[in-house]
Amino acid sequence: MAEQAGKTNIVYILAGDTAMSSSTGAKVLGVDNSTYARLCNLLDIPQFGGSYINRIAGMKDTTMSIAGNLYVGDTTGQDELEPGDTVHVGVYPSGILAAGYQVKAIVGNFDIAADATGKQTFSASISGIAAPVALPAQA
Numbered sequence: 699m700a701e702q703a704g705k706t707n708i709v710y711i712l713a714g715d716t717a718m719s720s721s722t723g724a725k726v727l728g729v730d731n732s733t734y735a736r737l738c739n740l741l742d743i744p745q746f747g748g749s750y751i752n753r754i755a756g757m758k759d760t761t762m763s764i765a766g767n768l769y770v771g772d773t774t775g776q777d778e779l780e781p782g783d784t785v786h787v788g789v790y791p792s793g794i795l796a797a798g799y800q801v802k803a804i805v806g807n808f809d810i811a812a813d814a815t816g817k818q819t820f821s822a823s824i825s826g827i828a829a830p831v832a833l834p835a836q837a
Contacts, residue, residue, distance in 0.1 A: 706790075706791065706792055706793045707732060707789055707790065707791050708725055708729075708789070708790040708793060708794055709725070709726045709729045709732050709764050709787065709788070709789055709790075710723040710724060710725055710726065710787070710788045710789075710790065710794075710798075710800075710833065710836075711723060711724060711726050711774075711775060711778050711779070711785055711786070711787050711788075712724070712778075712785065712786045712787075713778045713783060713784070713785050714784065714785070714786075715784060715802070716786070717786050717800060717802065717831060718786050718788060718800055718833055718834070719834060720834040720835060720836055720837040721836070721837050723786070723788065723836075724774035724775050724778075725775060725794075726764060726772070726775035726776055726778075726779075727769040727772045727775045727776060728766040728767035728768060728769045728772070728775075728776065728820070729764050729765070729766040730765070730766040730767065731764065731765040731766060732762065732763065732764045732765070732789060733761075733762060733763045733764075734760075734762050734789045734799060735760065735761045735762070736758070736759075736760050736830065737758065737759040737760070737761065738755050738756065738757070738758050738759070739755075739756035739757050739758075739759070740753045740754075740755065740756065741753060741754050741755075741756045758829070759825075759826060760801045760803070760825075760826030760829075760830050761823070761824065761825050761826065762787055762789075762801070762803065762823075762824040762826075763821065763822065763823050763824070764821070764822050764824070765819065765820065765821035765822070766819065766820065767817070767818070767819055767820075768810055768818040768819055768820045776808075776820060779805050779808045779820075779822045779824075780805060780808065781805050781806060781807055781808055782804065782805065783804070783805050784802065784803070784804055784827070785802075785803055785804075785805060785824070786800050786801070786802050786803070787800065787801065787803055787824050788800030788801070788833035789833070790833065790835075790836075794835060794836040795835050795836070796835055797832055797833060797834055797835050798832075798833035798835075799830050799831075799832070799833055800830065800831055800832070800833035801826040801828060801829075801830040801831070802826065802827055802828040803824045803825055803826045803827055803828075804824070804825055804827055805822060805823075805824055806822075806823040806824060806825055807821075807822060807823050808820065808821075808822045809821045809822070
């Protein structure tokens with residue numbers, strides 16, 4: 699299988715409790731940087747007399763961060779990234795014509811930054827509150 703180019707990744711979002719389907723959700727405009735992380739807490743299990751730590755898998759987690767150029771008025775994308783709100787957020791690593799990953803999550807923060815040259819950017823952190831599921835290709 700060929701490696702995936704970063705430029706093909708597209709981030710979608712849908713506010714509320716219902717997962718995205720092949721015809722729902724919207725592209726978050728301006729995204730030029732995203733991270734989708736599936737994690738597992740590793741638990742140290744000490745054993746008396748042993749000289750090495752034993753580890754087991756604990757709770758799993760999913761987090762995302764996205765960043766890019768600010769688009770004021772992106773009502774179905776960036777504007778849905780309201781801290782404290784529940785959303786379904788997903789990534790299409792191979793573009794919208796191939797299935798991706800989505801997770802029900804809570805938006806932790808939405809930050810806007812502006813520099814002296816006039817460029818305005820945004821960043822957001824999102825934490826999963828359920829197990830990730832498939833994100834159907836867009837119809």
